[in-house]
């Protein structure tokens with residue numbers, strides 16, 4: 464397996480005295496498909512922001528043996544760390560191929576990249592195949608379905624030769640079939656990359672995670688395989704239990720709302 468592992472030690476992020484990430488340790492092996500789950504506000508996105516240099520943090524984040532903390536965003540990106548955000552950020556007017564071409568960029572002029580060319584770089588061809596977008600390569604990205612835009616964004620990371628992909632809720636808003644296809648795509652990608660996925664969709668996590676870290680209030684509450692994490696009573700208490708319990712019956716509507724009369728003084 465190629466790719467690099469990520470080692471996080473005592474990571475802390477504080478916003479105006481509020482600690483959003485509170486002493487997190489993580490060991491993500493090369494080729495892992497790690498899901499980060501946890502309730503809203505647990506610190507998942509902030510953790511990824513810290514790894515990618517978007518927010519200031521303390522502690523240690525090592526990737527392929529190199530320390531990331533203190534490095535600017537562009538240097539971290541150049542080390543082969545790529546991320547997606549909750550909403551896809553593709554160039555809607557440009558074709559799928561042009562989007563991938565621009566992402567692959569490296570040293571070509573903008574006009575060369577925008578011109579229709581026969582010689583498609585090998586990395587772009589591979590990314591089209593991996594993401595299943597080959598037949599759509601000449602379509603403007605703006606007409607793609609929601610799921611296809613997310614796959615294009617993953618393809619744009621692949622052509623940049625990233626080694627670690629950090630994906631923020633990649634299946635949010637997707638249909639069931641798109642989720643399945645995305646899970647299979649992530650499994651393929653993780654054959655030669657390390658993949659970290661922030662996710663709220665528990666069914667998706669159960670189907671595709673190779674390992675799971677549960678965050679709660681800025682700390683790692685539990686870690687292990689899907690089965691281990693699901694069996695952890697602390698997780699059941701703060702998260703999975705609640706999430707997997709049936710919705711409570713709605714309380715019967717009161718016949719009339721009685722407003723206490725204001726006492727006359």
Ligand SMILES: Nc1ncnc2c1ncn2[C@@H]1O[C@H](COP(=O)(O)OP(=O)(O)OP(=O)(O)O)[C@@H](O)[C@H]1O
Pocket residue numbers: 478481483501502503504505506507508509510
């Ligand atoms: N720039 C900021 N300034 C102040 N507080 C912030 C900032 N960014 C995040 N926070 C706070 O840090 C905490 C963690 O937020 P974060 O977005 O990392 O959680 P999350 O686990 O990703 O949640 P969600 O699942 O809802 O996206 C929250 O209480 C949030 O309000």
